[in-house]
Amino acid sequence: MNKRFDKVVLLLVVSLIVIGLTAVYSSTSVVSPALQNKGKALGAAVNQFSYLKKQFITVLIGMIAMFAAYKIPIEYLKKMVIPLLAVSLVCLLLVFTSLGISAGGARRWLRLWPSSFQPSELVKLSMVIFLAWYMSLATYSRDKIVSFIIPICVMGVFQLVFLKQPDFGATMSLAILTVAMLFLSGTRMQYLLSLGLVAIPVIIKLIMEPYRLKRVTAFLDPWKDPQGSGFQLTQSFIAFGSGGLQGVGLGESKQKLSFLPEVHTDFIFSLIGEELGFIGAVVVVALFCALFVRGFMIARKIEDPFAYYLASGISLMIGIQSVFNFAVVTGLVPTKGLPLPFISYGGSSLVISMVAAGLLLNVSRLRGDARTAHGILHIRQKSAAADEATANEETKASQYALGKGYGQFNARRSGRMNYFKRNRDKS
Secondary structure, three states: OOOOOOHHHHHHHHHHHHHHHHHHHHHHOOOOHHHHHHHHHOOOOOOOOHHHHHHHHHHHHHHHHHHHHHHOOHHHHHHOHHHHHHHHHHHHHHOOOOOEEEEOOEEEEEEEOOEEEOHHHHHHHHHHHHHHHHHOOOOOOOOOHHHHHHHHHHHHHHHHHHHHOOOHHHHHHHHHHHHHHHHHOOOOHHHHHHHHHHHHHHHHHHHOOHHHHHHHHHHHOHHHOOOOOOHHHHHHHHHHHHHOOOOOOOOOOOOOOOOOOOOOOOOHHHHHHHHHHHHHHHHHHHHHHHHHHHHHHHHHOOOOHHHHHHHHHHHHHHHHHHHHHHHHHOOOOOOOOOOOOOOOOOHHHHHHHHHHHHHHHHHHOOOOOOOOOOHHHHHHHHHHHHHHHHHHHHHHHHHHHHHHHHHHHHHHHHHHHHHHHHHHHHO
């Protein structure tokens, strides 16, 4: 076992956090009326450094959490799976109590002094850890329908609470994450396709809700109502268009001056595209791609099934959420509130992303030394081949036994026929 953690992952994570701090400061250095109103709602005065200070404090908290995740023994983490799921569900349900915060017609946050917490971020990481543990159990079989239904039911419970908040973005991202991990484990395609067929009418029904349908129509033609339902998306397009190849310069964004809503949170990538241009946007995308690929490279060198699925799941979680964010701000999918990991302003997303990075660094120490095998994938392939060979041997043995039995039956039958023939000839 390699006792050293993967330095490339740490470098990529630190780079994204530094970019995030820079982008948060740039987007909030000019205190717009919207930022002032948010400060008043929290009972705090707002100046050009207020959001940067909060984000920096969050980074410090995230570093402590990341170090704890790095040091936690893997065997102890397995024992925490069910309690972690239970805590995640309780936190989700608490948003409907007096501890919950309502904003924009949704209740998705818990009031935790001096800030707030979004439980949906914890749910995603808890689901990754649960699936990694579940799919590494000896009783798990990718061919059994029961092994497929159990994680789907767990996912469904969380999704029902998400829809009650409502949070359609978290619902879809959790579904994609769960299905991706099941696909990675080798679950039968007919199970996944059946789930997709069942989900289609449900998704259509959910989309037909008036406010969601309005977002879909705005996504299809945002310029039809640029001052209404299409305002946020059109302003995002303007930000990218203004940036061009090299950008307008760090801190020189015009869209942050109350034109682009949520510029420091969900649409922070638009600000990066405006100030740093196409080159800066490509660098950010490349860093996420490198982190995603590096995570799977780590997973391929791990032979422990739980650690393999955990590394793969964390890579998928970060990758899926970043792709969703990129797609939203560039108009590839309907507008939905999903923060960009490590970069968007907000404590919940940043701390959970750093915990996930700490776990990835943790399991990176389990990589084999100079091994040519591809970890658990190779093991699963050998196991599947061995199962198939065993099944073939059993089939051949059955056929042989059947043929032998049939031959013996024919021999006895021929003997009886000859006996009757001799008696008949004598008579």
